[in-house]
Amino acid sequence: MNSTPQTPLLELDDIKGRPCSVAGALAIIGDRWSLLAVREVMFGNHRFSEIARNTGAPRDRLAARLKELTEAGVLERRQYQANPPRSGYHLTESGKALGPVLQALRQWGDDFVVADPPMTLLHKGHDVHGPWRCGTCGEAVHGRDLRRISNVADWDLTGPVSAGPVSAGPVSAGPV
Amino acid sequence: MNSTPQTPLLELDDIKGRPCSVAGALAIIGDRWSLLAVREVMFGNHRFSEIARNTGAPRDRLAARLKELTEAGVLERRQYQANPPRSGYHLTESGKALGPVLQALRQWGDDFVVADPPMTLLHKGHDVHGPWRCGTCGEAVHGRDLRRISNVADWDLTGPVSAGPVSAGPVSAGPV
DNA sequence: GAGAGTCGGTTTGATGTGCAAACCTTGAGC
DNA sequence: GCTCAAGGTTTGCACATCAAACCGACTCTC
Numbered sequence: 135m136n137s138t139p140q141t142p143l144l145e146l147d148d149i150k151g152r153p154c155s156v157a158g159a160l161a162i163i164g165d166r167w168s169l170l171a172v173r174e175v176m177f178g179n180h181r182f183s184e185i186a187r188n189t190g191a192p193r194d195r196l197a198a199r200l201k202e203l204t205e206a207g208v209l210e211r212r213q214y215q216a217n218p219p220r221s222g223y224h225l226t227e228s229g230k231a232l233g234p235v236l237q238a239l240r241q242w243g244d245d246f247v248v249a250d251p252p253m254t255l256l257h258k259g260h261d262v263h264g265p266w267r268c269g270t271c272g273e274a275v276h277g278r279d280l281r282r283i284s285n286v287a288d289w290d291l292t293g294p295v296s297a298g299p300v301s302a303g304p305v306s307a308g309p310v
Numbered sequence: 311m312n313s314t315p316q317t318p319l320l321e322l323d324d325i326k327g328r329p330c331s332v333a334g335a336l337a338i339i340g341d342r343w344s345l346l347a348v349r350e351v352m353f354g355n356h357r358f359s360e361i362a363r364n365t366g367a368p369r370d371r372l373a374a375r376l377k378e379l380t381e382a383g384v385l386e387r388r389q390y391q392a393n394p395p396r397s398g399y400h401l402t403e404s405g406k407a408l409g410p411v412l413q414a415l416r417q418w419g420d421d422f423v424v425a426d427p428p429m430t431l432l433h434k435g436h437d438v439h440g441p442w443r444c445g446t447c448g449e450a451v452h453g454r455d456l457r458r459i460s461n462v463a464d465w466d467l468t469g470p471v472s473a474g475p476v477s478a479g480p481v482s483a484g485p486v
Numbered sequence: 487g488a489g490a491g492t493c494g495g496t497t498t499g500a501t502g503t504g505c506a507a508a509c510c511t512t513g514a515g516c
Numbered sequence: 517g518c519t520c521a522a523g524g525t526t527t528g529c530a531c532a533t534c535a536a537a538c539c540g541a542c543t544c545t546c
Contacts, residue, residue, distance in 0.1 A: 357493080358493075358494050358495070359492085359494075362494095372495095373496075394493075394494085396494070
């Protein structure tokens with residue numbers, strides 16, 4: 135969907151444990167408040183006070199997170215008045231691309247955490263809620279149809295491997 | 311996809327800020343190590359030591375998280391030997407349903423965090439990587455086709471509302 | 487049968503992070 | 517002047533997190 139960033143935010147070596155883009159993503163947006171802040175900006179709440187009120191985050195933590203997210207290119211600040219200088223936060227392409235992450239979390243929360251969905255997302259009038267669909271073919275994804283292939287030489291699905299050919303390593307069918 | 315839990319893990323009142331299943335989901339799996347632990351179990355690494363090695367999590371933190379995830383019904387322990395008693399961790403239905411969350415994070419990480427995807431997921435031989443697709447109709451979701459509807463009386467997309475009819479509140483098209 | 491290794495944690499003590507509340511600065515409205 | 521709003525920053529304290537050592541039950545090797 136999107137191209138690889140020109141300068142990656144993270145090298146694989148920076149990731150402790152398995153080199154994995156899930157871990158990389160969590161290093162950027164995996165704290166307690168970041169995704170909730172992105173959610174609010176996505177809802178059209180661009181101001182610091184709005185984000186603080188709607189997430190419940192402490193103001194100092196929120197200020198730190200918004201700064202980090204801006205530096206990571208997830209959000210950008212836009213000045214909306216000059217005197218006194220006031221800026222709002224807006225989504226970059228990277229931030230907009232967190233929509234599927236928020237929706238996956240929302241669906242899991244609806245299904246396994248809360249009693250009744252507090253919000254409904256409609257796509258062309260119908261609920262987006264449904265099975266995981268393949269980004270290529272659009273069909274519902276079942277675990278038996280999934281295979282995982284490691285692209286790094288020294289890790290396979292079971293963990294670090296001391297040495298071996300680049301394309302080696304077990305390939306698994308998922309439980310999901 | 312799944313039915314509402316019999317006894318919800320969380321009441322909406324327990325959620326600080328906006329009552330939202332994203333926040334609910336993050337309250338269960340939104341810490342630094344939980345999703346990485348689930349990832350490892352999904353890869354077939356069921357033992358404490360394997361999960362500790364492959365995530366890089368400190369052992370005490372991991373022990374605490376695995377216990378919480380077990381109590382939340384995301385994982386379950388299964389004894390695989392009696393003497394000394396040894397248990398492995400396995401995914402419940404709830405845990406398996408985190409597949410789309412992990413995949414959404416993986417895709418975002420591939421697109422915006424790391425330089426080259428360290429792992430490829432194949433669905434029937436082709437990459438699952440692709441646009442967000444609607445769970446109902448299977449089409450790619452664009453922001454202009456999305457509407458969000460609050461199902462709670464005292465919050466709309468902008469934030470808390472003092473009073474008003476149940477179905478009121480702005481409805482938005484998303485940026486995503 | 488003594489010693490080392492495995493496994494799944496728990497304990498320890500130092501360090502870092504998160505929190506609520508108060509405070510600050512610039513300007514607007516009264 | 518006084519008060520209020522916005523967008524943070526500072527303060528002081530509590531709690532969470534970390535790396536490393538430790539532990540108990542058992543097996544394996546010599």
